[in-house]
Each structure stands twice: as structure tokens, then as C-alpha cells.
Amino acid sequence: MTALADFGIAFGRVVFIMMFILNLGGLLTWVERKQSAIMQDRIGANRAAIRIPFTQIRLRLLGLFHPLADAIKMLTKEDFLPARADRFLFQLAPFVSVFFGLVAFASIPFGDTLRVGGRVIPLQAVTLNVGVLYVFAMLSLGVYGVMMAGWSSANNYALLGGQRAAALMISAEIAIGASIMGVVMWYGSLSLQDIVRAQGDLLFGWIPKWGIVTQPLAFILFLTAGIAATKRIPFDMPEGESEIIGYFVEYSGMKFGMFAMADFLETVVIAGLTTSLFLGGWQVPYLYETGLRVPWGGTLGLPHLLVVLLQVGAFSLKVVVMIFVMMLIRWTLPRFRYDQAMRLGWLGLFPLSILNIVLTGAVLLAWGTRP
Amino acid sequence: MKAAQRFYLREVVSGLMLTGHHFFANMGKHLAHALGWRDARGAVTIQYPEERRPLSPRLRSLHRLVRREDGSPRCVACMMCETVCPARCIYIVADEHPNPDIEKMPARFDIDLGKCVFCGFCVEACPEDAIRMDTGILEFSSYSRLGMIYTKEMLLALEPAGPDGVPRSPVPIPADRTV
Numbered sequence: 001m002t003a004l005a006d007f008g009i010a011f012g013r014v015v016f017i018m019m020f021i022l023n024l025g026g027l028l029t030w031v032e033r034k035q036s037a038i039m040q041d042r043i044g045a046n047r048a049a050i051r052i053p054f055t056q057i058r059l060r061l062l063g064l065f066h067p068l069a070d071a072i073k074m075l076t077k078e079d080f081l082p083a084r085a086d087r088f089l090f091q092l093a094p095f096v097s098v099f100f101g102l103v104a105f106a107s108i109p110f111g112d113t114l115r116v117g118g119r120v121i122p123l124q125a126v127t128l129n130v131g132v133l134y135v136f137a138m139l140s141l142g143v144y145g146v147m148m149a150g151w152s153s154a155n156n157y158a159l160l161g162g163q164r165a166a167a168l169m170i171s172a173e174i175a176i177g178a179s180i181m182g183v184v185m186w187y188g189s190l191s192l193q194d195i196v197r198a199q200g201d202l203l204f205g206w207i208p209k210w211g212i213v214t215q216p217l218a219f220i221l222f223l224t225a226g227i228a229a230t231k232r233i234p235f236d237m238p239e240g241e242s243e244i245i246g247y248f249v250e251y252s253g254m255k256f257g258m259f260a261m262a263d264f265l266e267t268v269v270i271a272g273l274t275t276s277l278f279l280g281g282w283q284v285p286y287l288y289e290t291g292l293r294v295p296w297g298g299t300l301g302l303p304h305l306l307v308v309l310l311q312v313g314a315f316s317l318k319v320v321v322m323i324f325v326m327m328l329i330r331w332t333l334p335r336f337r338y339d340q341a342m343r344l345g346w347l348g349l350f351p352l353s354i355l356n357i358v359l360t361g362a363v364l365l366a367w368g369t370r371p
Numbered sequence: 372m373k374a375a376q377r378f379y380l381r382e383v384v385s386g387l388m389l390t391g392h393h394f395f396a397n398m399g400k401h402l403a404h405a406l407g408w409r410d411a412r413g414a415v416t417i418q419y420p421e422e423r424r425p426l427s428p429r430l431r432s433l434h435r436l437v438r439r440e441d442g443s444p445r446c447v448a449c450m451m452c453e454t455v456c457p458a459r460c461i462y463i464v465a466d467e468h469p470n471p472d473i474e475k476m477p478a479r480f481d482i483d484l485g486k487c488v489f490c491g492f493c494v495e496a497c498p499e500d501a502i503r504m505d506t507g508i509l510e511f512s513s514y515s516r517l518g519m520i521y522t523k524e525m526l527l528a529l530e531p532a533g534p535d536g537v538p539r540s541p542v543p544i545p546a547d548r549t550v
Contacts, residue, residue, distance in 0.1 A: 038401070039394045043416040220380070332390040333383065 009121055014106075017125040020316075021105045021268050028264040028323065029067045035324070036331045074257035082154055082250050089152035094251065094258035097145030101265030104138035107131035108272045109193045111282045111311040112289070115304060123282075123312065124193055131192035132184065135273055136177060139229055142266065143169040146231070146238060149259070150247035161247035164338060165231060165238030171345030172228035172235070178353030179221035182360040183211050183277050196281030200288070206295045208285045211278035217356045219278045221349050226270035227326060228345065232263055234333040235341055271322035279318045282311035426507055426536030431491045433508035434482055434521075435529035437501050443468070444527055446501035448475040452493035460486035461493060477523055484511060485519035507532025508542055517547035 037044025048065040049058040059065075081090065108131070111123030128134050143165060150162015184190055187198040201209045212219045228235040239246030239259075248259045275281055286294050287310060291302035302310075336344065400413035417424050426432070437445045448465035466478035493502050506529045513519050525543040532538050 035394065038397045038413065039390045041393065041397060041413075041415050043414045043418070328387055328391055328394070329383075332386045 005119075009119070013121070013123070013125045017105055017110070018102070020110070021102060021265060021272075024268050024319070024323075025101075025261055025264040026067050026071075028267060029070060029260075030064055031323070032327060032330075033066065034063065035327050039328070039331055070257070074254045077253035079253040079255065080250070084154040085250065086152035086154070089148050090250075091255070093145045093149035093152060094255040094262070095145070096148060097142055097262035098258045098265065100138045100142035100145070101262045101269060104135050104142070104266075104269045105272055107134045107192055108269075108276050109196055109281060110315045111308055112197070114308050122193065123308070127191075127193065129189075129191045129194075132180060132190045132195070132277075135192075135269070136173065136180075139176075139266065139269065140169065140173050142262065145262065146247050146259075149251065153247075153250035155250050157245040158247050158249045161238050161240075161245060161249070165247055167338075168228060168231070168235060168238055168341055168345070171342055171350075172225045175221060175225035175345055175349035175353055176229060178350060179218045179225060179356060180277065181353070182215045182218040182356045185357070185360050185364060186211075186214050192276050192281070196276055196283060199280040200283045202295060208280060208283065210280040210283070215278065215356070215360070217352065217359075219274075221353050221356065222277065223274060223326075225345070225349050226274060227329060228341065230263055230266040230270055230326075232267065232326075233330045234336050236335055237338050237341060240335070267323060267326055268319070271319045271326060274322050275315065275318040279322070281318075282315040284310050284314045287311070423537075426509075426532070428505070428532075428534070428536060430507070430536070431489050431494075431504040432532070432538075433484075433506045433511060433529070434487075434493070434502055434504050434526055435506050435531070436480060436523065436526040437503060438527055442527075444476055444480070444501060444523065445499050446477050446480060446497075447473065447499055448477045448480075449498060451496040451498060452502055455492045455496040457490060457492065458486045458488045460484070460488075480523035480526065482521050482526065483519060484521060485516055503531065505531045506540060507536050507538040508540070511542055513545070515547065518545050520545060520547065 034044045036042075044063060045066045046060055046063040048063060048069040049060045050065055051058050081087065106125040107128045109122070109124040114121040114123055126134075146165040146169075147162045150158045150160070150165065153159070183195065187195045189195055189198070195211075199208065199210050203209045203213060207213055231238050236246075237244065239248065248256055251259060286292055287302075287307065289304075289307060291307070292298075292300040397413035400411040403411035404413065439445050446463075447468075448463055450463055450465075453459075453461040453463050460483040462479065462481040462483070463477050464479040465475045468474065468476040489504070491504055494504055508529070511519070511521075521543065522545070525545065528540065528543065530539040
């Protein structure tokens with residue numbers, strides 16, 4: 001019976017994360033349309049409607065049915081297979097892209113622990129003590145789908161797009177990995193849950209010790225490299241949806257849609273990772289396991305369930321805010337040229353990340369012990 | 372390029388401030404609109420089929436044939452418009468007018484709007500002020516070429532647009548139109 005319950009709990013955690021990231025990823029197509037429209041003084045897509053049966057009332061809901069219409073369109077389009085393409089790799093590539101985007105979120109904690117009926121449930125799909133490395137590994141593997149797509153299409157333009165994607169991903173991943181080292185040194189753990197827990201401490205007695213406070217340079221470097229890893233504007237030269245041809249020229253229908261979805265999933269993953277590493281993850285300032293404790297006096301006891309709900313809500317809110325910021329960047333900046341992106345990655349982000357590691361080490365050494 | 376621009380980050384932040392300002396200002400206006408303040412508009416969009424922008428009274432829209440008081444066309448089939456038309460989209464067949472004081476009238480007056488370039492030369496060339504382009508009707512697209520040919524009867528039935536540019540006659544549908 002306990003084995004069954006354990007299985008149910010593990011299943012529930014995985015399903016929660018799956019629903020969270022899939023729904024958010026699907027909703028991002030709507031967010032992208034609407035946010036860009038509002039930024040540009042437009043209204044945005046609002047025509048897809050569902051008519052309530054037997055009435056003339058057409059529900060539009062601010063264009064929320066557009067993702068649904070997109071999905072129906074994608075699923076019913078012709079699934080074209082180029083004559084000289086590598087059949088197996090060509091069909092595998094979009095699944096590889098989406099799969100690694102989906103599983104990357106697994107080790108990101110969305111709450112502390114939930115205590116129900118004598119059980120302690122960690123609010124995280126997988127409790128890994130190398131969670132940071134796991135997320136990077138999955139994000140890096142995601143590029144194999146892109147390279148596969150470029151290679152197997154038997155199209156030189158697609159191949160060039162895949163090659164650009166590989167080059168971009170390598171320069172971005174190195175900067176991501178190096179910029180994260182400062183955070184790992186500061187909090188002394190590779191487990192995302194431990195890093196988030198450590199961010200609950202207070203600096204000088206009142207500033208929450210979030211990563212953005214202790215590692216501001218790493219935050220900027222990580223965000224830049226993270227946006228590059230999502231392959232979206234301003235680093236969209238692998239695909240270049242508006243004019244240059246990317247790795248998915250030969251794809252149509254839902255396979256094309258899966259590449260677009262993989263980008264959105266990676267956006268969610270990067271937003272979740274940024275939240276966990278730099279914005280305190282599920283931490284609400286001054287909220288502890290027993291309730292609120294404000295440094296300048298005043299405590300408020302809160303029930304355990306409410307605390308957990310607040311934590312999960314805070315995590316979701318932070319992820320959504322990060323996604324908003326990434327969308328804002330995507331709709332503000334023009335695309336980097338290939339050589340500019342390479343120069344930024346290798347001559348800008350990477351040396352600065354190393355500098356950040358050195359600075360962090362010096363501060364830790366001067367402090368004597370980890371503050 | 373200045374060093375500050377090469378550093379890029381400051382320029383990124385100023386760009387984000389600009390777009391972010393647009394976002395939040397427009398979002399506030401959208402919210403005010405939704406809460407009942409109808410004057411607040413967060414977008415410059417005119418939602419076309421429901422909302423239409425006002426047309427200039429000088430706009431050249433669908434042609435109409437001006438009628439005499441007895442309802443017959445004012446056109447005397449002089450062929451001026453057919454001759455001046457650069458797109459050659461007007462086809463006139465002349466006929467005797469029942470009134471002996473009037474020499475001719477068109478038996479057929481077809482305009483192929485699929486060819487028409489809306490230059491307005493026919494209106495300028497007409498000595499009788501019998502053809503005008505002031506109906507305000509702009510939507511007469513068709514899936515078939517035959518559906519773009521408008522005959523004398525259809526053009527005679529049209530009224531000029533109101534002073535606000537809103538058409539006063541319905542869009543005529545040619546009988547040949549398949550859709």
C-alpha cells in the first residue's frame with residue numbers, strides 16, 4: 001500500500017511539472033502575440049472564436065483560442081517528407097528537441113517540502129544532488145535535435161542553419177556553465193533545492209540573499225547566455241524566421257510546430273532556472289516554514305499548507321515575470337549577426353564569467369567562510 | 372562607436388525601458404477601457420469589418436450611373452469614357468432614346484471592375500456628368516472574373532454615399548458571381 005502511495009506521489013509530482021511546463025509553453029504562443037501587440041500599440045490576434053452551440057454567442061476570450069487553432073492547423077497540415085532526407089533522423093529530430101526541453105525542468109524545485117500524513121514530499125519532480133548539471137546536460141542535448149534536423153533534411157540551407165545552431169549553442173552553453181559557477185561557489189551546492197534554500201537567508205539582517213543580490217554579474221551573463229540557448233531573438237540566427245533560412249526549412253505541420261514549441265519550452269526552462277538560481281526560487285521574502293517573520297519586528301504564524309501554496313505561487317509568479325522579461329527582450333532587440341553573437345559569446349560573456357568566478361573566489365577567501 | 376555603445380548593456384536597458392513603457396502604458400489604457408472608460412484606447416488598431424475609418428468624400432469608389440428624373444440613364448453613349456479608359460474596362464452599346472430630344476442612350480453599359488484601375492478618367496471625361504465614383508462602396512471582390520462585371524442596371528441602382536462617406540446602397544452582387 002505504501003509502495004502504491006509512493007508511486008502515486010512520484011507520479012503526481014511528475015504530472016504537475018509536465019502540466020506546468022506544457023501549459024505554460026502552449027500559453028506562450030498567446031503571450032507572445034498579445035505582449036508584442038501591446039508593446040507595439042496593436043491589439044493582437046483576437047479572431048479565433050468558439051460559438052456556443054445553439055446560440056449566436058461567439059467566445060473570443062482575448063484570443064486565447066488561437067493556440068488551439070494553431071494546434072489544429074498544425075495537426076491537419078500535410079506532413080511533408082523530402083525525397084532525399086534521412087527518413088529516420090528527419091522524423092526523430094523534432095521529438096528529440098521537445099523531449100529534452102520537457103525533461104530539463106524535472107530537477108527545478110517548485111516548492112520546499114510538503115508534509116502530509118507523516119510523509120515528507122519534496123516539491124520537485126526529481127530530487128537530484130547535481131540538479132544544476134542535469135538541467136545543463138538536458139539543455140545541451142536539446143541542440144542535437146536541431147543539428148539532426150539540419151543534417152537529415154538533405155538541404156544545404158538547413159545544414160547551415162543547424163551548423164549555426166551548434167556554434168551558437170556551444171558558445172552559449174560555455175558562458176552559462178561558467179556564469180553559474182559563481183552561484184555554485186557562493187551557495188556551496190550543485191543541488192537546486194539546496195541553492196534555493198540557501199537563498200532564504202538574510203544579508204545584513206534584512207536583504208533576502210537571492211542570487212541576483214549576491215551574484216549580479218552572473219545574473220546578467222546567465223540571462224544573456226540563457227536567451228541565446230533558447231535560440232530566440234536576439235539570438236535567433238539558427239532559424240531566422242523572418243528572412244534567413246534556418247534548420248527547419250524542410251519541416252511542415254506538427255513537426256515544425258514542435259520545433260517552435262521546443263523554443264517555448266526552453267524559454268520556460270531558462271526562466272525557471274533563472275528563478276531558482278537568482279530570484280530565490282520558491283522563496284517568499286521573510287516567509288519561513290512556520291510563518292512570516294519580518295526582520296524589523298512582527299511575526300505571523302501561518303498553517304503549513306498555506307505556506308506551501310504561497311511558495312508554489314511565488315515560484316510560478318517569478319517564472320511568469322522572467323518569461324515576461326525574456327519576451328520584452330525578444331520584441332525589443334534586433335538580431336545579432338553570426339559573428340557578433342560569436343564575439344559576444346567568446347569575447348564577452350565567457351571572459352566575464354571567468355572574471356566572476358575569480359571575484360567570487362576572492363570574496364569568499366577574504367570573508368574566510370561562506371557568508 | 373562610443374565605448375558606452377560598444378558595452379551594449381546600457382543601450383539594451385534604454386531600449387527595454389522604451390518598449391516596457393509602451394507595454395505598461397497601453398496595458399493601463401486597455402484596462403481602463405475594459406473597466407468602462409470608453410475614451411481610453413491602448414491601440415491604434417481599427418478592427419476593420421466592425422469598425423471602419425471614415426472615407427474622404429473625394430475617394431474614388433465604385434462607379435454609379437446618374438439617373439434622369441424619369442429614371443433613364445443620363446448617359447448619352449458618347450463613348451468618351453470608353454475611349455479615355457486606360458484599362459479598357461468599359462463596354463458600351465448605344466441605342467435610341469425614346470425621347471426624341473435626347474439623341475442616344477446606352478443599351479448596355481458594362482464595367483469590368485477586375486480590369487478597372489480606379490483612375491477616375493471616365494468621370495472627368497464625361498460631358499454629361501453621367502458617371503460618378505462617389506458610392507463609397509469598396510468591397511466588391513469575387514472569386515470569379517465574371518463576378519466582377521457590373522452591368523448598367525446595377526450601376527444605375529446605386530446611390531451616392533452619405534456626407535460621412537458611408538455607402539447608402541447595398542453592395543450589388545452580379546448574377547454571374549459564383550460565390
